[in-house]
Amino acid sequence: MTEAAPLSKDRKSKTLIVPLSYESVNQYKKALMFLYEFQSTQRSIEWPSPKRTKDLIDIIKEYERNLVYDQREMFSISARHHMLLRDQDPRNLNFADCFCTIIPKKQHRGTQQVVGLVFCLDKGKTLKEGESSSAD
Known part of the structure; x- marks a missing residue:
């Protein structure tokens, strides 16, 4: 993953952009409130408390929704593409049922470390006879 990361301005290291977690944003909000x-208590303040500022609360809620939605959407697009899934297949997938496993180098010919994602879809394609096939 870091191999594809862009180089820094001095071209000596790779840079990764990692979005803030929702909890980090909440900690910043608590620091603002403190x-x-x-x-x-030290002087009179003319602006409202961050605790009561609807715009700030709405921005943080929108950030949380986008963070979760964007991560799930990126996973869904990648899974559908690489596994030839249909749009509705990942909808019933719970992230709690997903597991990663490291594929030993002796089992593949690549030069990078390979990590496999394992999950089970209990609803598969409906066959002509009305039975449901499942994909693992």
């Missing part, structure tokens, strides 16, 4: 409370 700072507001501290400053309000």
Whole structure:
């Protein structure tokens, strides 16, 4: 994964952009609220508390939704492409049922470390006879 990462400006190292987790954003919000409370005890403040600022609350909720949605969407697109799945196949997939396994180098001819994703889909393609096939 880092092999495809862009080089830094000095061209000596790779750079990875990792989005903030939802919990990190919440910690920043708590720091803003603490700072507001501290400053309000020291002097009068004209702006409203971050705790009561609807715009800030809405932005954080939207960030959480986008973070979760974007990660699931990227996984879904990749799984459908590489496994030739139909659109509805990953819909019944729970991330708790997904597991990773490292494929030993003696079992493949590649030069990079291979990690396999294992999951089970209990609903497969419906056959003409009305039976359902499942894919592992």
